[in-house]
Amino acid sequence: MLKIEDLSYLVSDGDKEIVKNVNLHFLDGKIYVITGPNGSGKSTLVKLIMGIIPPTAGKIIFDGKDITDLSIDERANLGMSYAFQQPVTFKGLKVKDILNIASHKENDFNALCDLLSKVGLCAKDYLQRPLDGKLSGGELKRIELAMVLARESKLNIFDEPEAGIDLWSFESLTNIFKNLNSTTIIVSHQTKILEIADSCILLKNGKVEKIGRYDEIKPFLSTTCGKLRGGNE
């Protein structure tokens, strides 16, 4: 459903390649976890897929269509969703507003309640709250997840979704990914997230070092990533 062909990204001064000739094929309904050391190009790769940054070379094919030159919103409307590593805050938009925008419809209280329950939040406490810096990092991260759930997309991309949700169980988070019934790409270092992947993609210096199930890539992680983070950190 998603193919990336010879995808590269050079920073603007042209002498540093962040992503180098990456070729990947993502299949329908599978969970992929992209991992690797800091600076290996993980976040850049998913930003390229979503169109947040343009590639300097290569192609992105989504459902048979070349989307390399499409804008972010055009990709979103084809069925792609993206959860940010650092959730964005707004002056004036409420949680309810952003969930309605995400789902492209006016939801009633029960529908919004269902969405927020899935990320462990109570609708009556949160729907009217402004989506601003007064919410904690963990609350913002969960609302970010709820936005993706609201969209019911074919392809969901999560950039380090576990950061800041320590008070919520990892099991709840991994259950969300397992129940998505869509193609899921997660950038993560967390063992418990790597364990649920159908396929783990290990990046190093912008290149794909190894692809396989967690137990297959595990021997390469200790040397490539240094210390691997446990589920409860």
Next chain:
Amino acid sequence: MNRIDKSLLEKISALHNISLGAVNIRKNGEVVKRENSAEIEIVPKKNKSGIDVFIKPNLKNKAVHIPVIITEGGIDDLVFNDFFVGENAFVTIVAGCGIHNTSSDTSRHNGIHSFHLEKGAHVRYIERHIGEGNGKGGKILNPTTKIFQKENSTLEIETLQLGGVTSSARKTVATLGKGAFLRIQENILTENDNTATTDFKVTLNGENSKVEVVSRSVAKGKSVQKFQSNLVGKASCFGRVECDGILLDEARIVSVPMIDAVSKDASLTHEASIGKIAGDELVKLMTLGLNEKEAEDVIIKGFLLG
């Protein structure tokens, strides 16, 4: 009343569902409707244009509407409205002015208001300003507000100006007694060659008095906005001014803060930030399927009305 009159009134007055206590509607410099109630008396001034509004003590949850509409060019309206709010009364006052000008002559409304709040009185004052009509004539609004708050009174002012007003100059001067609280929320959108200036001076005379001024500005086109605030703390008091501005196109916003802690026990702060729409806000909304223009509109609408 014709369709334009009704539309203007709807836009500046239909803002709440509190039961109406009294009403005074002014059109093109003349009073076209006035109704008193047993608790709210509107008395026309004898020597100049305008009204005195007397609100009885302890009156609860009633509203006073005093909208002004101008539907012709060449009108220069000057009006003095004074509100006397009795002890422990709680009322909503809806003012504001709508100008629909299709002519080449400028129309102007200068509303000079004063608020005298007795002990424990609580007033919510809603002021909406709009300009409409594609005539070349200016649509000018210059509101002046003088505020005198006695012990433990509360005044909440919500000002909204959503484009179309070619020029506005707001001046607000307030004096706060012991335990009094003043909150001002001002949201202004300018476009094209509009200019809008705001000038606040609040003197906190009483112990434990408090003022909060929140200004949100969006400037489009070649419009210019200027925000000036001056808080003077003469007692143990608290004052905070927050000024946020979003710039688009070639517009300009100037913020001039002044805080003067005359008393060493005064606590006064000013925060201001002006800049274009944050790129990450646009990108976030685009990942939700909005194009750049739709994302910009959502951000501006939320910023001004959220």
